[in-house]
Amino acid sequence: MNSQHNFYNLVSNEILAVEALMRQQAKNNHFDLRVALDHLIHSGGKRIRPNITLLSGKLLNGDMERVVTLSSAIELLHTATLVHDDLIDGSLLRRGIPTLNAKWSPAATVLTGDFIFAKAAKLASDTDSIPVMRLFSETLGIIVNGEFTQLFASRGIVDRDEYYQRIYAKTASLFETSTKSAAILCDASLEDTAHLTKFGYELGIAFQIVDDILDFTGKQEDIGKPVGGDLRQGLVTLPALLFIKNNPKHPYLLEHLKENCLKFTSQVETLIQDIRNSEAIEGAFQIATQHINEGLLALKKLPESIYRNALEEIAYYVIERKL
Amino acid sequence: MNSQHNFYNLVSNEILAVEALMRQQAKNNHFDLRVALDHLIHSGGKRIRPNITLLSGKLLNGDMERVVTLSSAIELLHTATLVHDDLIDGSLLRRGIPTLNAKWSPAATVLTGDFIFAKAAKLASDTDSIPVMRLFSETLGIIVNGEFTQLFASRGIVDRDEYYQRIYAKTASLFETSTKSAAILCDASLEDTAHLTKFGYELGIAFQIVDDILDFTGKQEDIGKPVGGDLRQGLVTLPALLFIKNNPKHPYLLEHLKENCLKFTSQVETLIQDIRNSEAIEGAFQIATQHINEGLLALKKLPESIYRNALEEIAYYVIERKL
Numbered sequence: 140m141n142s143q144h145n146f147y148n149l150v151s152n153e154i155l156a157v158e159a160l161m162r163q164q165a166k167n168n169h170f171d172l173r174v175a176l177d178h179l180i181h182s183g184g185k186r187i188r189p190n191i192t193l194l195s196g197k198l199l200n201g202d203m204e205r206v207v208t209l210s211s212a213i214e215l216l217h218t219a220t221l222v223h224d225d226l227i228d229g230s231l232l233r234r235g236i237p238t239l240n241a242k243w244s245p246a247a248t249v250l251t252g253d254f255i256f257a258k259a260a261k262l263a264s265d266t267d268s269i270p271v272m273r274l275f276s277e278t279l280g281i282i283v284n285g286e287f288t289q290l291f292a293s294r295g296i297v298d299r300d301e302y303y304q305r306i307y308a309k310t311a312s313l314f315e316t317s318t319k320s321a322a323i324l325c326d327a328s329l330e331d332t333a334h335l336t337k338f339g340y341e342l343g344i345a346f347q348i349v350d351d352i353l354d355f356t357g358k359q360e361d362i363g364k365p366v367g368g369d370l371r372q373g374l375v376t377l378p379a380l381l382f383i384k385n386n387p388k389h390p391y392l393l394e395h396l397k398e399n400c401l402k403f404t405s406q407v408e409t410l411i412q413d414i415r416n417s418e419a420i421e422g423a424f425q426i427a428t429q430h431i432n433e434g435l436l437a438l439k440k441l442p443e444s445i446y447r448n449a450l451e452e453i454a455y456y457v458i459e460r461k462l
Numbered sequence: 463m464n465s466q467h468n469f470y471n472l473v474s475n476e477i478l479a480v481e482a483l484m485r486q487q488a489k490n491n492h493f494d495l496r497v498a499l500d501h502l503i504h505s506g507g508k509r510i511r512p513n514i515t516l517l518s519g520k521l522l523n524g525d526m527e528r529v530v531t532l533s534s535a536i537e538l539l540h541t542a543t544l545v546h547d548d549l550i551d552g553s554l555l556r557r558g559i560p561t562l563n564a565k566w567s568p569a570a571t572v573l574t575g576d577f578i579f580a581k582a583a584k585l586a587s588d589t590d591s592i593p594v595m596r597l598f599s600e601t602l603g604i605i606v607n608g609e610f611t612q613l614f615a616s617r618g619i620v621d622r623d624e625y626y627q628r629i630y631a632k633t634a635s636l637f638e639t640s641t642k643s644a645a646i647l648c649d650a651s652l653e654d655t656a657h658l659t660k661f662g663y664e665l666g667i668a669f670q671i672v673d674d675i676l677d678f679t680g681k682q683e684d685i686g687k688p689v690g691g692d693l694r695q696g697l698v699t700l701p702a703l704l705f706i707k708n709n710p711k712h713p714y715l716l717e718h719l720k721e722n723c724l725k726f727t728s729q730v731e732t733l734i735q736d737i738r739n740s741e742a743i744e745g746a747f748q749i750a751t752q753h754i755n756e757g758l759l760a761l762k763k764l765p766e767s768i769y770r771n772a773l774e775e776i777a778y779y780v781i782e783r784k785l
Contacts, residue, residue, distance in 0.1 A: 227568075
C-alpha cells in the first residue's frame with residue numbers, strides 16, 4: 140500500500156500517529172521488548188486494518204484522536220496474533236523479513252506476543268468505550284478459537300461452510316471489527332454501523348480468498364514461502380475446493396489429502412501446477428469479487444465523501460493486489 | 463483454603479459463581495478448549511485472588527454480580543499467565559496435577575493461554591468499568607514484562623530492590639489489582655481505595671516471600687517440585703539474599719551463582735540444606751510478617767465488619783500457610 144493510492148494519502152498522518160502510538164507501548168519496559176516491537180512495527184505490512192478504521196472514522200466525522208487509539212489497538216492485536224502464529228507454524232520469514240521466533244527462543248516469543256496483547260487491550264480501553272472494549276476481546280476469542288480449531292482439525296476435504304468459518308475467524312472477524320468499532324466509537328446510527336460492519340466483513344472474506352489464491356499463483360519470492368504451501372500442509376482453501384468439484388477424479392488430490400502427503404514431491408508439484416492452471420483460480424477470483432461487490436453495495440448506503448471513495452478504492456485494491 | 467476458614471464461608475456461594483462463570487467462557491468453542499479450561503479450573507488452587515476481590519466488594523457493599531464478574535476476570539488472567547509460565551518453564555506438574563503442556567503440544571498450550579487471556583479481557587469489559595478495564599490490561603503488561611525481564615536476566619546475586627521489583631510483577635501486582643479494582647468498581651472513596659490497594663499490595667508481597675521460603679522449607683510432595691528449585695535455576699530469592707548477607711564466605715553459594723550450577727549435585731544439596739537450616743528462613747518470615755502488618759494497618763482504616771475481619775484472616779493465613 141504505497142503513497143500512489145489515494146486512500147493512503149487521506150490518512151497518511153494518522154497512520155504515522157498509529158505507528159508512533161504502537162511503538163510507544165513498550166517504553167519503560169525491558170529493552171529487548173522495545174527492540175522486538177520496533178522490529179515488528181518496522182516489518183509491518185500494508186496496515187490495511189488501521190486504514191479502514193481511520194477512513195471509517197473520517198467518513199463518520201469522528202474524534203480522530205480516539206480513532207487513532209482504536210486503530211493502534213487493532214493493529215497491535217493483529218501483530219500479537221501473528222507473533223504467536225509464526226511461532227506455532229515455525230515460520231522463519233514473514234514478508235521476507237525474519238520472524239521473531241527465527242531469532243528468539245519460544246519462551247521470549249510467547250511472552251512478546253502476550254505483552255503485545257496486553258498493550259492492545261490497554262489501547263482498546265484508552266478509547267473509553269465499553270462496547271468497543273467488549274467487541275475487541277470477543278474478536279480475539281474468535282481468532283484464537285479459529286486457530287485452535289485449525290490446529291486440531293483433521294486434514295482433508297472441508298466443505299464450503301467450514302472454509303468460510305475458518306476464514307471468518309482468521310481474517311474477516313478483525314476486518315469487521317475494524318469498521319464496526321470505528322462506527323461504535325463515532326456514535327454512528329444503527330443503520331450506518333450495520334453497513335460499515337457488512338463492508339468490513341465482506342472485505343475481510345475477499346481479502347482472505349485472494350490470499351488463498353495468491354498462495355497458488357504468487358511467486359515464491361513475493362509471497363515469501365513455497366507456492367502451494369497451504370495444500371502442502373493439507374489445508375484445503377477455496378481454489379482447491381473448486382478444483383475438487385470440477386476434477387473429482389484427479390489422481391493425486393484425494394490421495395494427497397487422505398494421506399496428508401504424497402509419496403513423491405513431483406506429484407505435489409504436479410497437483411499444485413494443475414490447480415494453478417485450472418479454471419478454479421478464476422472461479423475463486425469471481426467469488427472474491429462477489430464479496431467485494433456485496434461490500435460496496437453496503438458502503439454505498441453511507442453518504443458520499445472522499446473517505447467513502449477511498450474505502451471503495453481499498454475494496455478494489457484487495458482483489459487487484461498481487462501480494 | 464478449605465471451608466474451615468471463615469473467610470471462605472462468607473463468600474463460598476460467590477466463589478462457586480466465579481468458577482461457573484469461568485467455566486462458561488469456553489462454551490460454543492472448540493471441544494478441547496472446553497476440556498482444557500475445565501481441567502485448569504478443576505486443578506485451580508486456593509482462589510485467594512477472587513476471595514480478596516469478593517470480600518472487598520462485600521466490605522464496600524458493592525453490586526456483587528459485577529464483583530463476581532470482576533473476580534472471574536482476575537482469576538482467568540491469573541490462570542492464563544500460569545498456562546504460559548508452565549510452558550516456558552517446561553513444568554510438568556502444578557499443585558501435583560499435570561500441566562497443560564505436559565499433555566499437549568506447545569502450539570495448543572500457547573493458544574489455550576491466548577484464549578483464556580481473551581476471555582479474561584471479555585469478562586473485565588463485562589464489568590462495564592473503563593478504569594477497571596485499563597487497570598486490568600496494565601497489570602497484564604506488568605506481569606508479562608516481569609516474566610520477560612526474568613527470562614533475560616543474568617543469573618546471579620540480585621539486590622533487594624531487584625527482588626522486590628520481580629515479586630511485585632510476578633505476584634503483588636495482581637493482588638493489588640484484585641483489591642483496587644473491587645474498590646474502583648464499588649465506587650469507594652479515594653482514601654478507601656488507597657487503603658485497599660495498599661492491603662492488596664502488602665498481601666501479595668508477603669504471599670510471594672512465603673512462597674519463596676516454602677521453596678526451601680517445604681516437602682517435595684507438598685510443593686510439587688524439588689526443594690530449592692529456585693536456587694537450582696540460579697534464581698536468588700529473599701532467603702538466599704539474607705543467607706548471603708550473613709554468610710558472605712560460604713564455599714558453594716557464590717560459586718554456584720557465578721557458574722549457574724555447581725559441579726556436584728551433593729554441593730547443591732548441601733547449600734540448600736545450609737540455607738534451610740539457617741536463620742535466613744526466620745529472617746524472611748519476619749520480613750513477610752512486617753508486610754502483613756503494614757497491610758493490616760491499612761485495612762484497619764476501613765470500617766469494621768465481618769468482611770474486614772475475613773480479609774484480616776486471609777492475611778494471617780498467608781504467613782501461616784504450609785503450602
